[in-house]
Amino acid sequence: MRVRVIFYGGLKNDVGAKEQELQFDRKTLTVAQLKEGLIARYPGLRLKLPSVVCAVGDEIVDEDHLIGDGDEVALLPPVSGG
Amino acid sequence: MRVRVIFYGGLKNDVGAKEQELQFDRKTLTVAQLKEGLIARYPGLRLKLPSVVCAVGDEIVDEDHLIGDGDEVALLPPVSGG
């Protein structure tokens, strides 16, 4: 399946891109599994992803949320607005 | 001696004037004595004067402050700005 991942805040510097279209050889993909796949591709994310929350659309989702084929997943690191 | 008294806030309604020029047959006059003289002239002030503070110029003065001949004394009731 295919997932569009959008990197917010400092994550886009770690990845070198604001967005990435990723392919996973799986039939189902949870948020936790997406994070594992991201660490395999971008080892620099390993220490950061535990404090990163994911959103699909404008809903924050749990680690066991099932991502749909073609979904856009936003990676939200710790926030610093204000 | 002669004292110009200026009534602030609700006091001017009790006295019926914003300012009064008053004569006292004394050589010295403290703030406390001025208040007694005012109660004699305006009995409606009796209950109010204990919470009224006096100022000469822009200095708040004590009850035992000696008022000078020709001084202008401001009577300041409890305040309600803001």
Added chain:
Amino acid sequence: MSRWICEGSLDLNQLLKETEDPASGALVIFSGTVRNEHEGEPVRAITYEAHVTLAERVLHEVEEEVLARFDVRQCRIQHRIGTLPLGELSVIVVVRAAHRAPAFEAARYAIDELKKRAPIWKEEHYETGESRYLEGFPLKMREES
């Protein structure tokens, strides 16, 4: 129109300009406005009267206290006098600080002290046509520091 007591409308934008400060990251503003009722009675306007020179001195003192007691960089206080219709600003406190916590505390301190110490009186004018001076805070004989 003085720095502290104004007969015309208070100008928040002017106060913000006068307090601009590149080292401040937090801005807290308090303003009092004339509201349409007091303890159930419909209000149509408020007249504020001040002992102007003494009020100026007290507001200046409160500004200085704020700068001394809190970790803030700017503090300005202005109070209007005269008769104000509904919605008009009666008082403005502007505080700027590096960080927000002391800015909030300082603005709260400034308006609380103003209400207790500034020789200013409020006369409410009701829809009924009656007017009344409100109960207030007795001034202290001597300033406590």
Added chain:
Amino acid sequence: MSRWICEGSLDLNQLLKETEDPASGALVIFSGTVRNEHEGEPVRAITYEAHVTLAERVLHEVEEEVLARFDVRQCRIQHRIGTLPLGELSVIVVVRAAHRAPAFEAARYAIDELKKRAPIWKEEHYETGESRYLEGFPLKMREES
């Protein structure tokens, strides 16, 4: 430009007009401004980025919480995104209430919650030419109520 997240300059006067309320006697405003240093490093600008739709939802939720939890009548929150030079307003909170105590508490609550919950990120640009994203607050998986 939405009701909560703005690409252009924030307009305090417009927000004040939109929240005018004759039953409110107290107005408290908090604003964040870009300051010229952070932990000793000279700053020349800040870029704010947001997950716009989610940030709008969070700011709307915080406004609604403020109205439910505090005795206040108006609450508006706006945050700017993009690159802001020194002194520019990054965020505005406007609260109006009958009385000042809940207005201060509500404004403080609104900015504290925004800082913890709004998906907004700050990148500081230093005089040295370097830039850095600041450490922040990890978002919660599920909203706690």
